[in-house]
Amino acid sequence: MAQALRHTLKGVLSGTALRQSLSPPGLLAVAGMALVVLPLLPGLAPLLAAQTAQSWQALFSDDQTLAALRVTLVSALLSTGLATVLALLVTASVYPGAAWSRLQRRLPAVLALPHAAYAIGAFFLLSPSGWLARLISPLMGWDAPPDVAVVRDAHGVGLGLLLGLKEALFLLWVLAAVLQEGPQQRQMTLLRSMGYRSGQIWLQVLLPQLLPRLAWPLLAVLAYSVSVVDVALILGPGSPPSLAVLAWRWLYDGDAALQAQGAAATALLLGVFLALVGLAGLLWRALLLVWRQPGGRRWPARGPRGPVLSHALMAFFAAVALVIALWSVAGPWFFPDVLPSRVTLQGWQDASLVPLWTALVLGAGSALLGAALVLLWLDFGPRTLDRWLYLPLIVPALPLAAGQYHAVLLAGLSGHVLTVLWAHLLWVIPYMLLTLAGPHAGLDPRLMSTARSLGLSRWQTSWRVRWPLLLRPILAALAIGFAVSVAQYLPTLFAGGGRVATVTTEAVALSSGGNRRTIAVQAALQMLLPLAVFAAATLAGQWAGRQRRSWR
Template sequence: MLARTLLAALPVLLIFGPLLPGLYWALTPALDTSVWQALWLDAQWPQALRATLISSVLSTVLACGMAAVLATLHYPGPVWLALQRRLPLLLSVPHAAFAVGLFFLIAPSGWLARLVAQGLHWTSPPDWVTVQDPYALSLALALAIKESWFLLWVLAAVLGEQAVSRQMVMGRSLGYSRTQTWALILWPQLLPRLVWPVMAVFAYGLSVVDMAIILGPGTPPTLAVLVWRWLTDPDPAFQARGSAASMVLLAVLLGCVLAARGLWWLAMRQRPYPNGQRKPATGLAWRHLHTPLYLTGYAVVAMLLLWSVAQAWFFPALWPDAVSLASWQQADWTPFWTTLWLALVASGLCLPAVLVWLEWGPQRLNALLYLPLIVPALPLVAGQYASLLHLHLDGTAVALVWSHLLWVLPYMVLTLIGPYRAFDGRLMTSARALGYSPWHACLSVKWPCLLRPMLATLAVGFAVSVAQYLPTLFAGGGRFVTVTTEAVALSAGGNRRVLAVQALLQIALPMAAFGLAAAAAYGLGRHRKGLR
């Protein structure tokens, strides 16, 4: 048993172990008081922090609100089932590609402005600041829409449990409205279970760089972009300032979490005892909130498709004057193939590590695996880079793959842990009673029965690797270009057609992974009812 536990822990140690000294090397320069003085005196610092707080807090609140409203109004029901079916398609759109498509949609020269121009007879784009505004409101909007899909996916997994469904039926049978049942019974139980996903959403908003470059303010940028620029500066003084600012991001995360914890405690203390009154359903005005969420996702992809084939498209024309495949024929496919092999290797290495961890690893340490999801990414990336520099591995393929594993592994564990715990243990008991060894029982019984969730987990890991931006920049040392780094780099230029092609390639890879996983699960379980 000890040998199997050590075997399960070995991959995790190889992924997380080198990070610890790297964090020490990366953050030690920030312990100098002169570094902090230089940080406080930097002219960009206050506005960057303000934009970061606005975008991260506002996006988290909006995402939680939209997910909560949709669940309250539509679970259980046909709209909720339809939403669940569409979520994989929406979630497969990477953050950078979504930001590019939203930019094409809401920019002063975007499609929505062109639509308004048809009625107001504009001949030039309006003087509006709808993207890259100083308060990062457009960035907050993009994050809120994108992360609401993630929270809905988490809610769908939680609401799929039989106990929650029975409680909803019981509450409705006692005469309580759907809204009352949620407020009195379901939300008090579900909210504590959603702490980790909401923390992950907030931490991502604090440290997002790719979306902030595309939609966020320019000068000064958000704090995450400013930290990224300082950490990549050749001047050691600026690198130390970036380390100090990374610690500020951690402090902001901790402060906001403690504040939210305090507000939750106050809300529970002041929560009135149910008086038994039945009230009619409320919030009917928000019943169609899911429609704009769907349409936004579809419109983003449509904008990318239009721009990728547009030959001439001047304002205020609603549609391109001519279409051509020249942008696709002249596209650089090197980032696509680099992203493909990198995502395949990263997800392929993580799947066996996840299986042995969930089978024999110490499950009480799962919270440690989730730390990369709930901690701002910049300090972790800086720690990875410091370790690679000391090991002389920066700019190598091994370093690039290892840098991605730190985020791919937690997401794959999070995806597979539910089906793994729901597996009927009596099947393994029967296999062991028939003389099967633990390894043989897993290979012959348990893992084949979990084939469908394993394929879905593999697709999730693939999509997470495709979307990685900061690890690719730091660990790759500029020698490896993926569709994500290429799309963000092109967003600063003026050729929207080339940018749209790279963004669509970034979307195509995760969609293909989810499609192949679904097709493989169907094909392998076609004649096996239990695997469908």
């Protein structure tokens, strides 16, 4: 870490980076990013101060700790492993070809489904009285909900499997970007012409290239699985819950001793994450020892082909969205009826729109402000610091959200919408930077050199040449930033002090009990917001393409 920091500082202090950073736009980019990140540091101090022998002793003497740790390990390992295997199998079965292109077009809409809404829909689908049980009840002869724990099982298996299905979409999105940049399609064509089967090509040639490129996204999946709270509250066991839920409850308690115990649990979560990262590194080294390049022998077996697996994955998420829509308009709906006895809009009429407007304001503000900071950073900021901006994606969210909580308490700003917007930016900016960094680097530098030779300044070159050329990636980044903001649960709850309600916090709060129709309405609102923004971004990009064909 020290060596990486020295290398980073050396890069920042180099001539070109220093001149760019000291320009007015560069100073604005650095100051904006500093305002997002640096206030977190004093907020982490109380968490570090709480790491005492007494807090750790209280943590391990609590009867729930070890069971909660087991739930976390099971769910995190299952979700990361399933997401990796499923994403690679789906890609191997349809890449390259028309089915792969169709899957890429569908991914943004499915990725826009927030985690909390997905968890509520999955519960409606897979619970003992869920839609799946109703569909198969005539075949099974069920007149009452079966005693089967597909979700909320005591060991966190259901939580891990359902998280894995959701995170597989994220890895598919990453794989689409990696495969678009690399030579893998040409390699497959060449090796197929030499008589190699798809399965052998994938196992011996493509996977060794792709897995290192997936290292950071896999760390992001693992970090999210270890520290997820909203999905664990909906799909995970209740007594004891996962370690992240337990730590969150203790941190949010008014008792100082329990808060210290929660701080110790947060540190334990971080230690679990680092231990799993080390285990993954050992596994990768073991795979390298057994990996062999094609030696000329052709395997007789064919690899997985056809879009059956990708269709099944898309169908599952379509069923999740459909069951949310059904429950949002359901009247009386008793088991084992497949459909509600009548349809009513009463849930929509009774729904409070305040959380919706709050989420809309936070999402729009986070996306617009994040886009401005990211564009300034890409053009004028010290790019050697990019790795530090990506840290929120690969570090468990609970310690960071808790640090933000202590920071806003120290500043006396808890409970304000602007404070929550600041908290969201810590996660919105890395995703937007990840979306825009590739297209920004892929622009032909001769265009910018020509603009400079015609007398335009660096600032004029950015807003008159580079940013118009990046319009479609910018629109995609805005949609992704908006979706990330809408999905934030812990930062909203902590920085808002429980007084800033969004559709996400409302949906999770209602999921612990209450009318399913009311829960479904909030989940549907949470689902529709990012979908509408993604649709608007797509239409705007198509309109821009028609206006200027050179942007295509």
